[in-house]
Amino acid sequence: MLRLTILLIVIALISFLMIHFSPIDPVSSYLEGIAVSPEKMIILQRYWGVNLTLNERIINWITSLLQFDLGISLIYRRPVIDVIREKFTASLILMTVSWLISGIVGFILGIIAGAKRGSLTDKLIKTYCYILQSSPSFWIALILMIIFSVYLKLFPFGLAVPVGVIANEVTIWEWLYRLILPTITLSIIGIASIALYTRDRIINIENSDYFLFAKARGESRRYIILKHGIRNVLLPALTLQFLSFNELFGGTILIEQVFSYPGIGQATVAAGLKSDVSLLLGIVLISTIFVFVGNMLADISYKYVDVRMRDDNND
Numbered sequence: 001m002l003r004l005t006i007l008l009i010v011i012a013l014i015s016f017l018m019i020h021f022s023p024i025d026p027v028s029s030y031l032e033g034i035a036v037s038p039e040k041m042i043i044l045q046r047y048w049g050v051n052l053t054l055n056e057r058i059i060n061w062i063t064s065l066l067q068f069d070l071g072i073s074l075i076y077r078r079p080v081i082d083v084i085r086e087k088f089t090a091s092l093i094l095m096t097v098s099w100l101i102s103g104i105v106g107f108i109l110g111i112i113a114g115a116k117r118g119s120l121t122d123k124l125i126k127t128y129c130y131i132l133q134s135s136p137s138f139w140i141a142l143i144l145m146i147i148f149s150v151y152l153k154l155f156p157f158g159l160a161v162p163v164g165v166i167a168n169e170v171t172i173w174e175w176l177y178r179l180i181l182p183t184i185t186l187s188i189i190g191i192a193s194i195a196l197y198t199r200d201r202i203i204n205i206e207n208s209d210y211f212l213f214a215k216a217r218g219e220s221r222r223y224i225i226l227k228h229g230i231r232n233v234l235l236p237a238l239t240l241q242f243l244s245f246n247e248l249f250g251g252t253i254l255i256e257q258v259f260s261y262p263g264i265g266q267a268t269v270a271a272g273l274k275s276d277v278s279l280l281l282g283i284v285l286i287s288t289i290f291v292f293v294g295n296m297l298a299d300i301s302y303k304y305v306d307v308r309m310r311d312d313n314n315d
Contacts, residue, residue, distance in 0.1 A: 102190030110198025
């Protein structure tokens with residue numbers, strides 16, 4: 001908790017300073033070129049807190065934060081915590097399913113590529129991973145949208161609900177149907193890193209002494225990989241997967257923009273462009289906690305995966 005507190009303070013101060021020195025003027029962004037009287041401009045500047053000094057703004061924000069008050073969103077005209085809860089809930093299913101798919105598929109592809117090193121299958125998997133790692137996530141999203149939405153017409157272009165339909169009237173199946181393509185896009189992006197890492201670990205295991213000793217005892221290569229290789233690869237692969245929470249969150253922002261999905265990603269972009277300081281800082285703090293929890297879960301999962309650590313704890 002102490003590490004998390006220090007991390008949140010540092011991240012909050014850095015983000016606050018970056019927003020303060022940003023060339024974006026919240027009042028001008030809000031007016032969007034509309035001419036107003038000087039009196040009205042002074043009222044808006046006071047409402048946005050632009051007329052305050054940097055120290056006054058930081059003190060006011062920290063005071064509210066200590067009272068668990070993230071402020072009011074200037075865009076949505078609602079408490080920031082309510083906006084984040086609504087938007088993050090919408091994005092959570094997208095991130096969770098994509099995270100699971102990318103981890104499982106990437107781990108399997110990495111094992112197959114490592115076990116068949118130098119074969120055509122290995123080369124195809126490596127080529128696939130290299131292309132994904134060198135391609136921006138929004139570009140992949142646009143390509144998939146063109147193929148599956150424009151030409152094949154299998155999925156809608158985006159949005160969480162059909163146009164003209166109230167969100168409460170949409171069935172769970174309609175919502176899931178519109179979530180398929182964004183989920184596939186986000187999961188595809190996360191496959192490459194875990195697959196390449198798992199492949200390299202499998203190759204290192206095949207070059208180890210105990211692997212050669214097991215082969216000398218007459219055990220098949222496939223049996224050794226399934227019996228010993230996966231167990232030794234699982235722990236570092238699981239660590240890498242949990243550490244990908246920050247990439248997952250960043251990818252969600254771009255994917256939601258492409259598919260116009262009303263989640264935390266769109267709220268982040270809107271808060272940045274409109275200079276909604278309260279909402280943007282709230283999202284930064286929540287995303288920091290999100291990544292920190294991912295790292296903590298990786299540490300906790302060690303004792304359930306690595307038997308040696310479990311025995312040490314019992315001792």
